[in-house]
Amino acid sequence: MARNTYYGTLVLQIYLPIAELSVNLFFLVGIGGAVGFLSGLFGVGGGFLLTPLLIFSGVPTAVAVASVTGQVVAASTSGALSHYRRGGVDLHLAMYLVLSGIVGAFGGVAAFDLLREAGQLDLVISLGFLVLLGFVGVLMLQESVRALLKRRQGVVVRERQANQHNWIHGLPWRVRFKKSRLYISVLPVLLIGLFIGFVGSLLGIGGGFIMVPALVYLLRVPGSVVIGTSLAQVVAMMAATTVLHAVQSQSVDILLAFCLMVGGVAGAQFGAAAGMHLRGEQLRGLLALLVLAVAIRFGLSLVLTPDDVFSMAVTSVAP
């Protein structure tokens, strides 16, 4: 590590071998820590914040997306393990989600490569974040505001309406998931896994913030196993995605990922501790606002006149 003093401040620069540029080490560990804090606080992987932050700070989009998948694995591992010890993981359900997720990830990584060659990767990533985060953010905000209002009126909010079934529960090929106390069709389970695998590998996000609402509202998985199962699924699927990115686009920067991991894992512990002082619906409301803010940021980048209409990219390195 080089120690250079610019204007009296200590700057530690670290050279990233795959991104091929040198970045301030404190900056990397810092954003890893900050995002880790938020992910510990809200129980999400934090990829949806980290990937954009890296892109805005000059890391090539491909390297940012691929390396963050590695970071998400680390950030979700400790959470998944502690939920597993408490019996909060439905392994049977997670397996279905992971297997279809890996199929989706194959598609996502292939689409990622095609789009990068066509020069439309940044566009699709911006659009994807805008639509996905906007949609989920609005839903979450609505739900948490409603819960907050009800609580103020003194209505007891039930976590789960056990006898309320929707059309999803009428589909064929039903499988019994013991831990989740569910007897449902595998079709919606596989579709959710497929979709999150595709989107997650394309956008460099774990997809926890889509998975949790999907499990709760679509499949009606009980609250005690939702977070654990979602985390276990994220770990397994992002691990597979990391390997896929490493093989196909060769843009996983292990040093970048490691710096982010160290910050992220430490930050997550403080975030989880801070989360104890907030109520569930308050947390969800705050997370919704955060998600919406990122969505709006991406939306603006598509609509506002860019600072520079020209951009460049390396298509291939001549031998």
Next chain:
Amino acid sequence: MIRFALAVFAIVCMVLPAGAERLFSSVSTETVQITSSFDGERLTFFGTIAPDAGAEQKFVEGPFHVVVVVVGPTQDRVARKKTNNFGVWLNTEQVEFKGFPSYFHVLASTRLRDITDVNTLTTNYILPESHAISPNPAGWWQTLNFGHELIRLMSEQDLFGVQENGVLFHSESFYSAQLTLPSNAPPGPYIAQTYVFKDGEIVARKSDGFAVRKIDFERFVALSATQYPLLYGLACVALALFTGWLGGVLFRR
């Protein structure tokens, strides 16, 4: 007889003009090593102008101008332009430049326009813009426009540049030039092409090579990522799982 001797003398004069110069030059570093602490490196190009071998004169007569052109490994690059389509900004136009230098810096002893004419500068690829006017299937107008923008983008990243006070003469014939290679300089073979100008003409030239290479850990990582991508990916996952687990163990109270 006298006429014949004069003719021979004239031919000799043409073949060996009065001021035939040659250039001795060198680079301070042959291999720029990229380590984890790589944050750019300063290189020095230096040389001396001497009478050519076989020339009769004992010393050279200036004034000379020296231009050092440092060119990095070539890549295929595209320049893309966003246009507004129904309110959304999309990349719609692009021009690909094959074999475009990934690094291009010109160091000169004075302003280029005072050294020689634009023709000499472009035909010898001394001006950055000379890369924007090379033949391209996109057509010359698009190539010129996008090439110009590409050079601007490269300059903003410090990968392209012209320093017209970059070469310093310490005597009539001894010069040195300093160049700071930025941390984002792409690894690969580099060439420093040095031109000596006198009265607007190139009187001597020489090229020196140097390499920018990743070494030790950086080299190991970059090689593993390209040669053993599957193992590399698995190693990344193992590292992530271990870090996550360790974090959980360390911070649990």
